[in-house]
Amino acid sequence: MNGEHPLKPADMPIVRDDIRTGMTAEAIKNDLLENLYYIQARIPKLATRNDWYMALAYTVRDRMLERWGMAMESLHQSSRAVCYFSAEFLPGPHLANAMMNLGIYEQTREAVAQLGLNLDSLIAQEGEPGLGNGGLGRLAACFLDSLASLEIPSIGYGIRYEFGIFDQEIRDGWQREVTDKWLALGNPWEIPRPEIAYYVPLGGHTKQYHDKQGRFRVRWVPAHVVKGLAYDTPIPGYHVESVTLLRLWKSEACESFDFQAFNKGDYYGAVEDKVASETISKVLYPNDEPSLGKQLRLSQQYFFVSCSLQDMLRIHHLAGGAPDAFDKRFAIQLNDTHPAIAVAELMRLLVDRLAMEWDRAWEITQNTLSYTNHTLLPEALEKWSLPLFQKMLPRHLEIIFEINRRFLEDVRLTYPGDNERLRRLSLIDETDDRYVRMANLAAVGSHAINGVAALHTELLKETTMRDFYGLFPEKFLNITNGVSPRRWMVLSNPGMSGLISDALGESWICNPQDSISRLEYFADDAAFREAWRKVKQENKRELARLIEERTGIVVNPESLFDIQVKRIHEYKRQHLNALHIITHYIRLKRNPSLDAPPRTVIFGGKAAPGYVMAKLIIKFINAIAEVINSDPDVADRLKVVFFPDFNVKNGQRIYPAADLSEQISMAGKEASGTGNMKFSLNGALTIGTLDGANVEIREEVGPENFFLFGLAAEEVLDLKAQGYNPWASYERNDELREAIDLVRSGFFSRGDRDLFQPLTNELLSRDEYCLLADYPSYIVTQDKVGRAYLVQDQWIRMSILNVARMGKFSSDRSIREYLEKIWRVESLRAAGKQENDKS
Structure with missing residues (x-):
């Protein structure tokens, strides 16, 4: 056999030093084969598509690990690091993003082609981690991307949910939730760290005592202890040597098997503790309507916060830091109220475990923590009984x-005799069972409180947190959200991004705020406008193919793609969009020669499993689609699509294809929104209210490039103060009345007059989100949209100007503002420059 192994395949690579780090197509190909053999244990002829995907993912991950080591070193050496606490992270698929950020996309394509494989097919094989419900998780992922790209020493902390947000199926027009088994085929991006484990106590009681120095102390005697294990995922920055760490926690039992119970014949009891402990990280955000759901959700929040703080204390200790310098080492950002228990947990660890004096522990806690508020909705500000x-x-x-x-003693000194203010500011809501107010806890325990859009921050100061603003005005500031131009432009819209790079160079990718504005000069270039139009049309054709594949509905790519994709909620007003569709349908039936462009209205989004009205809105949209799409009278003029299972992966196909972005929430309800930014950055024009970041988008792109309608936030308040009567709005507008009456007649429900009665009754009797008040303005503005779209050359010019003026809405800008205004953390790049200057 001439010394050859009899089972060694002929194409098994020769191992070279650069096999795991080389950036050439040859090195990548060799590493891919190596990982297929030695990690997947497959030979090429027997490998499945998933085997090849896994091997390729490990190959790309290999090229991150050297940078990973540098990042870990920087965490120990940096003067201060950022820790982003979030119950949600939605990074989307990792493979394509990692190849892009590492700068090996084309080399990898060549490598897999040499092996007879298709890179796009392998990319499509990857599922996505469903570690969030929507915008909050997508924002957190963008922030990690920017932290890595700006080379900021940082860690994202969260929960490794075994089952993420449900997959959505549409059956007979209704949403059906399907378990998201995102880990079923393996996750090559995570690195288990079983040696990094912490014990998290739950339940039980406390005991008071005095220590040997005579100091008053408290010992917690828990009823149950859960172990948290770390799973690390590297998040690479764009064309830099930096990698950010996403550390997620999995819950396990301290002892997974009780032999005593087993030996007694209690077979179920022997594993009971294991099952109960693992439940904590089993599923994303359980339905918290039942008491057990509330208990599990609170357990989840405390579990990941406790593990994360213990981990930070360990890192601080390993770096030689003294406990009372913890706030000099770390800046923690609380992403909404979900991690707000960190205020009490950090105090517990400092006071109970490290025997620190209360006042010093409180100073450290406040200096370390800062809080981002994401909502003005009272029901979304968590309270626990x-x-x-x-x-x-x-x-x-x-x-x-x-x-x-x-805290209240200090308030009494500031506002003597103002008991009503004390009641509002208290961390304890005294009604019913009494509740802990988590937003109040976060506000008191943090040194900074930020809103996420200019309007949101002002409303926060004027309404939801007015009393805290009066007490601590210096704590409040605004940092408008942003999205990653790498993930949401370069990766998801390569045609448009390539066109921009050909015109401007590639500096805009990491510095759009300063660079992309130069695109304005090309808006008046006819050849550039034509190239832009062709890119948009190809994106629309691609989405049309996907729509037919997923829904069976054939849509016209030449039509106006009018898109609303976001979580389904009454305040986001998908049903206002639906009323416009009905009105437009009635007009087309009456006047087939109506001077309006063909329109395809596309919806996407998930409703919370327990949110009955939101699920009815999904059924409503699908019922309208069923009637309109089967009506030959409007077949070429109007189509309605509900695109199922909206997520990051699908969003990357949808945003680049949009002509019109629907941002139609009632003014004063949306904190910021990030979908509005993704649409605009991909060349869609916006129809929207003055809500959230819409206000700033309109300021940036210009009123002439934004289709504004509806009441402003203060006008909504005035209307309600005067006693808003939705029935009067219904009676005085003929088209509105006709649309609602058609719904009530059962026309869209196969003759069932009761099906949508809860929806129409709510609109006519209460209309909390002022759909009927805004309907006339919305219809008039949609008519303007239609007329504008008919003048295609001008529409394309507006599209280019939208992109050129959206540089502000990069998450890089957001992160820089957090660094300067709140965290006081320096990038590794800047630190290295200073070190070089000294030497």
Whole structure:
């Protein structure tokens, strides 16, 4: 056999030093084969598409690990690092993003082609981590991308949900939730760290005692202890040597099997603790309507916060830091109220575990923590009942009571005799069972509180957190959200991005705020406009193919693609969009020669499983689609599509194809929005209210390039203060009345007059989100949209100007503002430059 192994395939590569780090197509191909053999244990002729995908993912990951080592070193050496606490992260698929950021996309395509494989097919094989419900998780992922690209020492902390947000299927027009088994085929991007594990106590009671120095102390005696194990995912920056760490926690039992119970014949009891412990990280955000759902959700939040803080204390100790310098080492950003228990947990760890004096521990806690508010909706500001808190976190309740006592003493000194203000500011809501107010806890325990759009921050100061603003005006500031131009432009819209790079060079990719504005000069270039139009049309053709594949509906790529994709919620007003569709349909039936462009209206988004009205809105949209799409009278003029299972992967196909972006929430309800930014950055024009970041988008792109309608936030308040009567709006507008009456007649429900009655009754009796008040303005503005789209050359010019003026909405700008205004953290690039200057 001439010394050859009899089972060694002929194409098995020769191992070379650069096989795991080389950036050439040859090195990548060799590493791919190596990983197929030695990690997937497959030979090429027997390998499945998933085997090849896994091997390729490991090959790309290999090229991150050297940078990973540098990043870990920087965490120990940096003067201060950012820790982003978020219950949600939605990074989307990793493979294509990692290849792009590493600068090996084309080399990888060549490598897999040499092996007879198709790169696009392997990219499509990857699922996506469903570690979030929507915008909050997508924002967190953009922020990690920017932290890495700006070379900021940082860690994202969250939960490794075994089952993420549900996959959505549409059956007979209704949403059906299907388990998201995103880990079923393996996750090559994560690195398990079983040696990095922490114990998280739950339940039980506390004991008071005095230590050897005579100091008053409290010991928590838990009823149950869960172990949290770390799973690390590298997040590479764009064309830099930096990699950010995403560390997610999986819950396990401290002892997975009880031999005593087993030996007694209690077979179920032997694994009961394992099952209960693993439940914490089993599924994303359980339905918290039942009491057990609330208990599990609070357990999840505390679990990941406790693991993360213990991990940070370990890192701080390994770096030689003293406990009372913790705030000099780390800046923690609380992404909404979900991680707000960090205020009490950090105090517990400092006071109970490290025996620190209360006042010094409180100073460290406030200096370390900052809080981002994402909502003005009272129901979204979490509250936990005292009985539940006492049952789950007895020591934390004591700490919160003590924080509250000291805080309210200060408030009394500032506002003597103002008991009503004390009641509003208290960390404890005294109604019913009494509740812990998590937003109040976050506000008191943080040194900075930021809103996420200029309007949102002003409303936050004027309404939701007015009393805190009066007490701590210096804490409040605005940092408008942004999205990653790498993920949401370069990767998802390569045609348009390539066109921009050909015109401007590639500096805009990492510095759009300063660079992309130069695109304005090309808006008046006829050849450039034609190239832009062709890119947009190809994106629309691609989405049309996908729509037919997923829904069976054939749509015209030449039609106006009018798109609304976001979480389904009454305040986001997908049903206002639906009323316009009905009105437009009635007009087309009456006047087939109506001077309006063909229109394809596309919806996408998930409704929370327990949100009955939101699920009815999905059924409503699909019912309208069923009637209109089967009507030959309007077949070439109007189509309606509900695109199922909207997520990052699908969003990357949808945003680049949009002509019109629907941002139609009632003014004053949307904190910021990031979908509005993704649409505009991809050349869609916006129809929207003055809500959230729409206000700033309109300021940037110009009023002439934005289709504004509806009441402003203050006008909504005035209308409601005067006693808003939606029935009067219905009676005085003929088209509105005709549209609603058609729904009530059963026309869109196969004659069933009761099906959509809850929806129409709500609109006619209460209309909390002012759909009927905004309907006339919306219809008039949609008519303007139609007329503008008919003048295609001018529409394309407006599209180019939108992109050229959207540089502000990069997440890089957002992160720079956090760095300067809140975190006071320096990039590795800047630190290295200073070190070189000294030497």
